[in-house]
Amino acid sequence: MRRELDHRELEELAGLVERQFGFSLDKKMKYFAKGEKEGKKIFLFTGNWKPETENRIPIEWAGLHFGTIIGDTFQPSLDGAFLMQKAGKNILQANRQEVEELMKGNEIENSGRHAGVVILRHKDLVCVGVAKEGEIASLTSKSRLI
Amino acid sequence: MIYNREFEFYHQKLLGREFEEFVDSLRFKPKSAIRVNTLKAGVERVEKVLYENRIEYARIPWCPEGLWVDLEPSSLVEHQLGFYYIQDAVSMAVSLALDPKPGEEVLDLCAAPGSKTTHLAALMQNEGCLLANEQDYRRIRALVYNIQRCGVSNAVITRQDGVKFDQFGVKFDKILLDVPCSDVGRAMSSRDVIRDWSKGKVIRLSALQKRLAVAAYNCLKEEGVLVYSTCTTSIEENEQVVEHILDSCKNARLERIKLSGLQSKKGLTDKTFDCLRILPHYNNTGGYFIAKIRKCAPFKNK
Numbered sequence: 001m002r003r004e005l006d007h008r009e010l011e012e013l014a015g016l017v018e019r020q021f022g023f024s025l026d027k028k029m030k031y032f033a034k035g036e037k038e039g040k041k042i043f044l045f046t047g048n049w050k051p052e053t054e055n056r057i058p059i060e061w062a063g064l065h066f067g068t069i070i071g072d073t074f075q076p077s078l079d080g081a082f083l084m085q086k087a088g089k090n091i092l093q094a095n096r097q098e099v100e101e102l103m104k105g106n107e108i109e110n111s112g113r114h115a116g117v118v119i120l121r122h123k124d125l126v127c128v129g130v131a132k133e134g135e136i137a138s139l140t141s142k143s144r145l146i
Numbered sequence: 147m148i149y150n151r152e153f154e155f156y157h158q159k160l161l162g163r164e165f166e167e168f169v170d171s172l173r174f175k176p177k178s179a180i181r182v183n184t185l186k187a188g189v190e191r192v193e194k195v196l197y198e199n200r201i202e203y204a205r206i207p208w209c210p211e212g213l214w215v216d217l218e219p220s221s222l223v224e225h226q227l228g229f230y231y232i233q234d235a236v237s238m239a240v241s242l243a244l245d246p247k248p249g250e251e252v253l254d255l256c257a258a259p260g261s262k263t264t265h266l267a268a269l270m271q272n273e274g275c276l277l278a279n280e281q282d283y284r285r286i287r288a289l290v291y292n293i294q295r296c297g298v299s300n301a302v303i304t305r306q307d308g309v310k311f312d313q314f315g316v317k318f319d320k321i322l323l324d325v326p327c328s329d330v331g332r333a334m335s336s337r338d339v340i341r342d343w344s345k346g347k348v349i350r351l352s353a354l355q356k357r358l359a360v361a362a363y364n365c366l367k368e369e370g371v372l373v374y375s376t377c378t379t380s381i382e383e384n385e386q387v388v389e390h391i392l393d394s395c396k397n398a399r400l401e402r403i404k405l406s407g408l409q410s411k412k413g414l415t416d417k418t419f420d421c422l423r424i425l426p427h428y429n430n431t432g433g434y435f436i437a438k439i440r441k442c443a444p445f446k447n448k
Contacts, residue, residue, distance in 0.1 A: 044299050045300070046272045046273065046299040047272070047299070048251070048275050049275070050275070053275075053277075053302075053316055056315060057304050057314045059302050059303070060303045060304060061293075061303040062302040063299050063300075064293075064294065064298060064299035077294075078226075078227065079228070082297060096223075099223060103223050124191070125223055125227060126227070144226050144295070146225075
């Protein structure tokens with residue numbers, strides 16, 4: 001069931017994204033949550049939302065999947081990461097080959113001491129991975145693999 | 147090419163002298179094209195990607211975001227990141243004909259797989275509200291995938307029967323109705339199209355298209371605009387549907403579509419002269435039919 005985040009939930013989400021990625025959420029936008037087994041999916045909606053429309057027409061999907069909250073971790077989607085251009089924490093500069101490897105679902109070497117969910121960037125290309133000891137595993141969803 | 151006598155007879159009568167050229171064009175696949183998704187990248191950025199990957203490209207005259215390509219770049223990271231959409235060049239004209247603006251409320255009544263939906267969202271700059279409806283649950287998956295990949299954040303998806311969509315009482319500034327059709331304009335990509343073509347099928351589809359068109363028209367606000375399109379050739383699925391709207395819907399007026407650089411012919415009847423009829427050999431694309439109808443404000447006596 002999809003529902004709009006209330007003020008408290010939005011503050012919690014904003015705090016989480018700020019702590020993890022140093023990114024300030026635009027709180028003027030609408031954010032929706034959809035609970036799933038593997039976490040709470042967060043959707044971003046930038047349009048003019050008219051709740052009366054939803055009262056009249058059942059809605060299957062709204063907005064852009066921005067990321068998923070799993071426990072106390074925010075895991076941005078590929079497109080959520082793309083929107084977080086001004087993020088300043090847990091951002092790793094990569095080369096094109098490394099981005100391609102993660103987009104293929106492969107692991108790459110973790111040359112630093114990074115841990116947890118990271119956004120990898122090469123110019124305007126982005127991908128998302130999870131850094132562990134010695135490696136960064138791909139978080140690219142199956143449907144988006146190249 | 148598969149021989150279908152009924153298809154040949156019908157199109158000979160419909161197209162006259164153009165028939166041979168038309169049939170010949172169905173032997174070849176249309177020129178490949180991509181549309182740059184301006185929500186994520188600029189045209190120059192994508193041109194650079196194509197250049198670096200040794201893919202030849204050229205700009206499509208009627209669509210500022212459209213590029214002809216000699217090879218479909220489906221395996222690049224930039225494709226999965228939604229920098230561009232692989233799309234038939236002629237279908238880009240449909241969203242441009244509707245010309246949605248940021249902030250407007252727009253309905254795409256038969257939306258999957260999402261090539262035009264994502265184009266509309268880009269033209270709206272992710273502002274306003276784009277309602278994408280698709281009745282077929284399996285096709286919604288493709289629609290969601292493309293909306294997500296292209297970074298569309300102003301869209302909602304509904305799964306309703308388009309014919310009954312006017313019962314909800316929600317009104318829109320602009321509506322795109324790209325209906326299910328006999329697909330002759332895509333015959334070069336699928337042999338089944340000509341094999342399965344029959345006049346009976348066209349008549350059945352025409353009846354459905356008329357019902358969809360009236361439902362769509364009923365969802366327009368005053369001064370709202372409906373773009374009706376098909377990727378097929380028959381007069382029953384094109385001009386006759388437009389005439390049905392003009393005859394049965396109050397204050398409906400056909401408008402001229404201005405798209406420079408796109409070769410097209412006029413509608414085949416007097417009432418539908420302002421429609422665009424595009425056969426595959428005109429632009430080396432698929433075939434299309436596009437009509438733009440405005441719901442005029444009713445005349446008020448002072």
